[in-house]
Amino acid sequence: MKNLTGKKFGKLTVLKRTGTDKRGQAIWLCKCECGNTIETITNRLNMGKTKSCGCLALENKRKMHITHGKAHTKTTFLMKVMMLLVCGFMAVTMKPLELLQQFK
Ligand SMILES: [Zn+2]
Numbered sequence: 001m002k003n004l005t006g007k008k009f010g011k012l013t014v015l016k017r018t019g020t021d022k023r024g025q026a027i028w029l030c031k032c033e034c035g036n037t038i039e040t041i042t043n044r045l046n047m048g049k050t051k052s053c054g055c056l057a058l059e060n061k062r063k064m065h066i067t068h069g070k071a072h073t074k075t076t077f078l079m080k081v082m083m084l085l086v087c088g089f090m091a092v093t094m095k096p097l098e099l100l101q102q103f104k
Contacts, residue, residue: 004042009045009051011055011056012051015028015029015030016028017029021041025041025043026041026042027039030053034053036053
């Protein structure tokens, strides 16, 4: 059985072996860069399936959310510009009509 103590996998550093799972695979206690500790098996570390305590996936989700948020603001900004243009156009076209009505 390979000793993974001290090895790094993504954000995780293997602290120590804590036991063996049902299939006979070593269970490792790993410390994540964010400070969390998790337990995972050799295979998951070697295959790159476990790279963080879960905060990495969360980080990616947040990033996606931010980009989505930006896109949203862009849309509302465009909407505002459109509204202003429409309002401006209305003001310009309405003015002469109002003036004409006043002359009647
Ligand atoms: Zn983490």
